[in-house]
Amino acid sequence: MAEHHDHDHSHPHPHPHPHPPPQQPGQGQPQMVQLTQEQIAQLTPQQRAQLMQMQQMRMQQQQQQQQQQQAPAPRADPVMQAIIDADFKPVSLQLGGEPTNTVVVCKPHAKETCAECKTDFAALNQLTKSLINRPELAFPPPPQVQPPPHRSAAITKTKEDGNNNFKAQKWVPAIQLYTMAANIAASRDLWENSQLMRDELALVLCNRSAAHLSNGEPEQALVDANLVVQLKAPWGKGHFRRAKALAKATATGAKQLEPASAETDALLVEIERALQKETEGTAPAGEFPMPIAPTEEPTSPISA
Template sequence: MQQAQAARQQAANLPKPDPRLQAAIEASYVPVDIELTEPSNSNVKCTPHKLEKCDDCGLDFVDLNRIAKIFVSNPNLRCPPPPNVITKQLSDVINKTKEEGNTLFRTRQHGPAIQRYTQAANFALQRPPWEPSAIVREEVSTIMSNRSASYFEAGEYVAALCDAEIVIQLKKGWSKGYFRKAKALVGLNDLPAAKEAIVEGLLFEPDNKVSLTL
């Protein structure tokens, strides 16, 4: 009873929308045909093609459905959640899976190590969208750097180069991404490009001894 009264009072205290803003919203409003599917009628798809991302209809419900799925699977989750909250359980899973990959890497089991790093990256990308993006960038850049090293040791130099490029995009000021890139380019016998990658990495960390001795 008290909660209902508080909700009504809160609604009464909400400011009225700006008429000009409201008019602009209504002018651009275009109705679309959608349907709600399982789980719990929380998954939105276009009616004509039964797709959550439909180029023909010009609709994309992927992000909306992802958020809805999070709330459906976590009924006790506060909405909106407190700012900068980090899911500790997910962090533990990510770190555990990454460390399993590191152990496999040290014992030169590079195929299984690559699988573990891939799993860890997938876990990191499952963080809810309200958690700090810097956390995801830090986790994924480290995992991709380790996976690049595994690909290199396995002789898969193109894959190692691709992961190194991802690391650079996620964490541009980290010289290790350029080091991974240079090693992959050495494996591909592109020494001029490898040298260029090292020089670029040293611009961010000029005292990095690993890059200097590559």
């Protein structure tokens, strides 16, 4: 009976059985090793089958790679390509704005906004300017990043100063402060939350509309009130300001067209009486109250 001896694997085998190297993590295909005929002869049947399988996989992958390299690019749908080409209009542009040359303008007329070329690079140039003024930003931050609070604080402080002048019936300083607050709100970076800017502008312009109306400038008050309605359509205060400004502006215009109209005079007297009672902080019973104090904050959310 033949004596069976177990091989001691702690020492090198005189004829090692080469195993196919394991596939490295992250590699898309197995790595092959070159074996000599003598090494192949030492393989077990199972190892030979594994080796042949790996060689076949390797050949299939090489064939697929060759086919992908030789395959022609898919042809575009002619109809879709025609639709895309129909909207394409080449634009001639150049860089201007010395000394930095960072302003995009149309090449024929060197204008940022050109009606003849039908081009408008204002938004692009504003974005470029914002990035140049913020060298710490390599690119615009993601939307979830909150903007620095100092701008909102400056808007609030300037608006409150305008409110104090409004309460003291200093209309011109109040208008100037509201204008300053509106400019600060409108100068937000283009990547910041546009809804925040719209709310801030609506609030400040609503107050400025009231100041213009109190200063005897119904047309300017109507312009501001119209902007408030555009920025914050669901907000009743904007419509209220527009109704007041429209009534005064329309009656004033009618008076200019027909100076001798008794009906227009009566309407103006009625409007002035209502505004005067607003100034005094009272309103007749049964009439719509018109508080003079400027709006402190929006009373209803704005829809998207």
